[in-house]
Amino acid sequence: MTQDDLSIADPKMRAQGVSVFYGEKQAINDVSIDVGTDLVTAFIGPSGCGKSTFLRSLNRMNDTIAGAKVTGTIELDGEDIYAPSMDVVQLRARVGMVFQKPNPFPKSIYDNVAYGSRIHGLASSKADLDGIVERALTRAGLWDEVKDRLTESGTALSGGQQQRLCIARAIAVDPEVILMDEPCSALDPIATAKIEELIHELRGKYAIVIVTHNMQQAARVSQRTAFFHLGTLVEYGKTTDIFTNPKAERTKDYITGRYG
Numbered sequence: 001m002t003q004d005d006l007s008i009a010d011p012k013m014r015a016q017g018v019s020v021f022y023g024e025k026q027a028i029n030d031v032s033i034d035v036g037t038d039l040v041t042a043f044i045g046p047s048g049c050g051k052s053t054f055l056r057s058l059n060r061m062n063d064t065i066a067g068a069k070v071t072g073t074i075e076l077d078g079e080d081i082y083a084p085s086m087d088v089v090q091l092r093a094r095v096g097m098v099f100q101k102p103n104p105f106p107k108s109i110y111d112n113v114a115y116g117s118r119i120h121g122l123a124s125s126k127a128d129l130d131g132i133v134e135r136a137l138t139r140a141g142l143w144d145e146v147k148d149r150l151t152e153s154g155t156a157l158s159g160g161q162q163q164r165l166c167i168a169r170a171i172a173v174d175p176e177v178i179l180m181d182e183p184c185s186a187l188d189p190i191a192t193a194k195i196e197e198l199i200h201e202l203r204g205k206y207a208i209v210i211v212t213h214n215m216q217q218a219a220r221v222s223q224r225t226a227f228f229h230l231g232t233l234v235e236y237g238k239t240t241d242i243f244t245n246p247k248a249e250r251t252k253d254y255i256t257g258r259y260g
């Protein structure tokens with residue numbers, strides 16, 4: 001793997017020698033990567049290269065897939081997230097996830113955002129919870145559009161609004177990292193632009209990792225890019241370097257559209 005001058009002195013997350021298996025099949029092979037606190041990191045690569053698999057290993061979502069096994073180490077602030085003592089529910093609050101297809105709960109807009117805070121007991125009163133919901137919706141750029149319809153179902157919103165609702169739901173529990181798995185792939189260009197804008201605004205508040213098929217999107221939203229191919233991390237570097245001066249032949253071929 002080619003990796004230079006990444007200077008992430010104090011990484012939020014550090015993966016070392018990570019491999020992921022589905023039964024006998026190995027989907028990720030010996031991947032090591034640091035995720036920076038104030039950065040947006042994009043995972044790119046052709047379909048099936050393992051981007052989503054690796055992303056899911058960062059908050060143990062692969063635990064929910066029968067037969068999936070992760071080896072190597074992944075740390076959050078230096079703490080092994082696969083240690084037996086790790087509380088997976090807490091972990092997933094600290095490392096939140098936004099999926100490809102917006103997946104609001106069939107509950108009110110308010111309850112969607114309040115859900116995690118209720119589970120984790122983060123609010124001491126109704127007024128406190130109201131504040132958490134308003135702050136999360138504001139941060140997700142949705143408050144003005146929904147403040148007068150908080151009791152309506154989250155599923156009644158447009159696709160782009162639903163995705164911002166899911167981002168608000170992730171934000172509401174005060175995560176440290178937000179993982180986004182192709183968050184715009186089901187959205188039109190206007191809704192996509194809003195999510196990209198939002199990613200800019202959220203940068204610095206959370207470490208963000210985004211899987212995207214769209215190389216222009218990776219170039220627009222991220223400061224670090226990791227290029228995966230056939231389960232390996234081929235190249236990881238500053239986004240500008242990856243797109244203007246890739247070191248590996250395979251990266252060059254991919255970003256110039258020769259495959260994928």
Ligand SMILES: Nc1ncnc2c1ncn2[C@@H]1O[C@H](COP(=O)(O)OP(=O)(O)OP(=O)(O)O)[C@@H](O)[C@H]1O
Pocket residue numbers: 022025027045046047048049050051052053054065213
């Ligand atoms: N639940 C699963 N069970 C078995 N194999 C899986 C499972 N999920 C993914 N795989 C396999 O692991 C490999 C990596 O898949 P993954 O979805 O991580 O790739 P990806 O790069 O995110 O692809 P895409 O861009 O198409 O979403 C593929 O060969 C895929 O078929």
